[in-house]
Amino acid sequence: KGKKIEKHPYSEFKDFRLENGETIPTIDQYLEQGSKYPQTMLVYEMKPHSCAEIEDRFVELTIAKLKEHNLLNPEKVMFISFSYHICKRMAQLLPGFTVQYLKSDKNPSKVRKAGVNGIDYNYQILKLNPKWVRNASRLDMSTNAWTVNKEANMKQMLRIGVDFLTTDNPIIARELIAKEGYRNEMREFPGSIATFLESKGFKVELRNLQGSVLLCVRNNEVEHIIIPYPISAGTAEGAQAQGEATEKLIESF
Numbered sequence: 170k171g172k173k174i175e176k177h178p179y180s181e182f183k184d185f186r187l188e189n190g191e192t193i194p195t196i197d198q199y200l201e202q203g204s205k206y207p208q209t210m211l212v213y214e215m216k217p218h219s220c221a222e223i224e225d226r227f228v229e230l231t232i233a234k235l236k237e238h239n240l241l242n243p244e245k246v247m248f249i250s251f252s253y254h255i256c257k258r259m260a261q262l263l264p265g266f267t268v269q270y271l272k273s274d275k276n277p278s279k280v281r282k283a284g285v286n287g288i289d290y291n292y293q294i295l296k297l298n299p300k301w302v303r304n305a306s307r308l309d310m311s312t313n314a315w316t317v318n319k320e321a322n323m324k325q326m327l328r329i330g331v332d333f334l335t336t337d338n339p340i341i342a343r344e345l346i347a348k349e350g351y352r353n354e355m356r357e358f359p360g361s362i363a364t365f366l367e368s369k370g371f372k373v374e375l376r377n378l379q380g381s382v383l384l385c386v387r388n389n390e391v392e393h394i395i396i397p398y399p400i401s402a403g404t405a406e407g408a409q410a411q412g413e414a415t416e417k418l419i420e421s422f
Contacts, residue, residue: 175218175223196231197234203238204238204239210247211247213231214248214249214250215228215231215248216250216251216252227255228255228259243267247266248263248268249271249313250269250271251272253272256283256285257283257285267311269285269287269288269289269311269313273290273294278304278308281305287305287312288305288310289315289333289335290313291316292314292322292326295326295329302330302331303329312331312332312333313331313334315334315335317342318337327345
């Protein structure tokens, strides 16, 4: 305890026991275990180190080990890190892989401009900044919230459109999703008004408010559409009817 792994050899850690009685696994052991479950996406957290040079070496070793275990595949592994430097480096070297920044101190547009395609933020930060989830979605970024253990907080994160949850209570989360039928701000539901209008080429924004569909007009042209969330169309046919009515309203301008 109190020792930093980067400054001490593995021999000083190999016999150390965690609270659950297990030893600290090596990366080979972690990847070997992960290889046994090909349907499972490995979430590979890369811890910050003392300087950029060591972090660069860590990135190189990580990529080499993933290749060695035949796991360097964006469908098999994604990366998360509190180190902005590591995230940017991984995104640079592995385009097409999901890389999520953990520190919760930057807005999604800044993270995206750095080449990183995901955010994995503390749920309390996302509660205060729900628009970050919407902005990330518009920027084609993945979103995750950590560590969400209470059902009420799970519901709130799912309602604002977070893609993934980090939780110590996965069974509760699975049951909640199955029971409530949450979807990422309705866009994954083929009968949603948002999906219908987006298929027609309109720019759609979803907001967590009550009310009717709003048209944002500039210079007598519809700039984009705001759809209140939650909004219920009942059925796919109902959503299409509401979407068509909105489309006719747009054409009247």
